[in-house]
Amino acid sequence: MSNPLVGIVMGSDSDYSVLKAAGDVLSELGIAFEITVCSAHRTPARAAEYFGTAEARGLKTVICAAGMAAHLAGAAAANTALPVIGVPVGGGPLNGQDALLSTVMMPPGLPVATVAINGARNAGILAAQIIAVGDPAVGAKVKALRKKGEEKVNAIAADWAKNGPKAP
Ligand code: RP5
Secondary structure, X not given: OOOOOEEEEEOOXXXXXXXXXXXXXXXXXXXXXXXXXXXXXXXXXXXXHHHHOOOOOOOOEEEEEEEOOOOHHXXXXXXXXXXXXXXXXXXXXXXXXXXXXXHHOOOOOOOOEEOOOOOHHHHHHHHXXXXXXXXXXXXXXXXXXXXXXXXXXXXXXXXXXHHOOOOO
């Protein structure tokens, strides 16, 4: 595959089952990505290096996921002017509410575009939409993905109209 345009970074390998969905949708859309583990707390020097060199390495955006006192996306925003997408990871005693607030409540000047708790698929789609601003072919693929979603719901509605409702 060509050079990665998106970096998917997570605070722990225990986050991978959630983050897999971000890589899956980027693959569906034909967007090259790199994926790694890097912790704002356990590997602060590596985080500064990774995000500080991301733009020069050709990345267009980074997806940062962490749980609990989630500071990875904030650490990314502190070290790069690329768009940072934060994914609060659920779990822990506070079920991801802690990660949501830690990720979304950034100080003025350092935005993190935060998706839902465990919203990794949306993070991947948002990364694609960012790339699509300068690449209409990617934009067309994002629109095709939405169309597929629309057709799926319409097919269910048509089926329910004929046969009545049923759970998936
Ligand atoms: C966070 O702490 C990680 O992102 C993970 O969600 C959570 C627990 O990490 P592990 O103890 O499983 O490595 O930093």
